[in-house]
Amino acid sequence: MKKLRIALIGCGGRSGSHQASFEKMDNVTVVAVADPIEERRNKAAQRFGVDAKRVYKNHSELYDNENADSVDAVVICVEPDAHTDIEERAIEKNIPFLVEKPMTLDLAQADRIEKAVKEKNLITSVGFQDRYLDLMEIIKEELPKHKAGGLVYGAWVGGIPGVWWWQKKSTCGGQLVEQNIHLADGLRFLYGEPISVYATCSRGIVKPGTDASPEYDTDDHSTAVFRFQNNVTATLVSGCYSKDVRPRCGLYITLSDIVLDYRLRNNLIITTKDGVKDIPRGVDQTYLLDKAFVDAILTGDRSLIRSDYSDALKSLKMTFAANKSMETGEVIYF
Ligand SMILES: NC(=O)c1ccc[n+]([C@@H]2O[C@H](COP(=O)([O-])OP(=O)(O)OC[C@H]3O[C@@H](n4cnc5c(N)ncnc54)[C@H](O)[C@@H]3O)[C@@H](O)[C@H]2O)c1
Structure with missing residues (x-):
């Protein structure tokens, strides 16, 4: 069975809930993790047996070393004001992403991301569990x-x-x-x-x-x-x-x-x-949210996702x- 290879960006509280979902799925494997807090990134890496070379200090390091050939999706759980270029870099690299709400506190940035996602026709999901x-x-x-x-x-x-x-x-x-x-x-x-x-x-x-x-x-x-x-x-x-x-x-x-x-x-x-x-x-609605994202990527059926970036942006606005x-x-x- 093809396993979906996931990278985690942000390994704090909410990431833990997504990690619990992925742990239960036999068609998912977490292959890379990033978080400036050493203890958090190591704990997540340990949970999934991530190779030490793929444990990163932040999203920039992760994107510098990973691409769409090595990672099938990223799951972004950072503080609301910490999104910097996290989504933009995923889009550049054609990597589908699930991002937690609120997806940013900068609506102009959200508009740019939405436009770029549409242009690339990328699969996205937002954590409206x-x-x-x-x-x-x-x-x-x-x-x-x-x-x-x-x-x-x-x-x-x-x-x-x-x-x-x-x-x-x-x-x-x-x-x-x-x-x-x-x-x-x-x-x-x-x-x-x-x-x-x-x-x-x-x-x-x-x-x-x-x-x-x-x-x-x-x-x-x-x-x-x-x-x-x-x-x-x-x-x-x-x-x-x-x-x-x-x-x-x-x-x-x-x-x-x-x-x-x-x-x-x-x-x-x-x-x-x-x-x-x-x-x-x-x-377990977070499990279903994560499963819908995983299945949408594996099958190409986007209708499984109940709130993608464009839809979620309306709730943010x-x-x-x-x-x-x-x-x-x-x-x-x-
Ligand atoms: N959908 C839900 O029900 C739900 C529930 C809780 C939180 N959330 C959302 O999830 C997001 C995260 O919340 P949390 O409670 O996990 O916060 P948290 O503070 O516990 O974790 C955020 C983590 O992101 C890391 N981080 C920051 N910048 C980073 C970067 N550039 N690269 C990699 N890691 C980085 C931080 O070091 C931290 O460990 C927030 O937007 C929050 O609103 C959603």
Whole structure:
């Protein structure tokens, strides 16, 4: 069996989840790894028995030594503001890539990458894992069976993630761009393209140096109101100030004759006049995301990929538009 040869760029937390997927696939082998943090690159290399010569200090070293003859795909999991020329070099070398969201914090760069990917007709995938969730599929199938229009309340409220770069808006993009982009993308998956957004944000609950690191300067919470076709209005709240409690996260979709209560990556409670149905998550959505990417390259069937770079860019722009509204106080039209 032909094995897909993967190179990992960035071997931190999220890469670990992809590594767990690849470990389970007998048609995949990780052949090269790169990370400036020695311990991380060595750990990943060890996990897959990567040859010491193919353990690199960063993406530049990796691309200087690898090409489309030695590597079939790269998986990019770096900090949101660390993308530099990582994707551009993959494109130059005609290497398909999977990149984590948010794919960059520089929209002009994202536009350039999207254009170049299209010109080369390269296979790409972006880490919107929720698109591969059975629960999201059920919602998507259910919605057209009911009278369109209604309210969606979406929430991702919790604590501050442990990675250093999350503390600053300039390195994470803000919670909507970095984290709640999953639910924003979920809205696009369910309802298509948004018409407009109005958003607000607030600081002052989290005290830098006490509740967070001294350089903390991202928003404690934000609220974005997205309007969609067919009289759908969705409110997405994001918050990172919770400490000892775990607020409910997910989407709460209210139509005239059904309520779909999607509890983030856990279960879906459907209420109609006939009763209540509680459906637990039945899949490992990151595994399915990775499998779709691998299978798309091995078979050439791109339809397996639910969000490629071009599609994902629309979700990225959706969250950046909300950030712009937070800054200007204006309604932004797409
Ligand atoms: N899809 C999801 O559900 C999901 C979940 C968590 C994180 N993420 C995203 O994944 C990305 C990475 O997050 P993380 O939690 O793994 O961060 P992390 O800080 O744990 O890991 C990032 C790693 O990238 C490495 N790196 C930076 N520049 C590099 C370069 N030029 N070459 C090689 N390696 C380089 C860093 O040294 C670090 O080890 C972020 O964009 C984050 O938003 C996605």
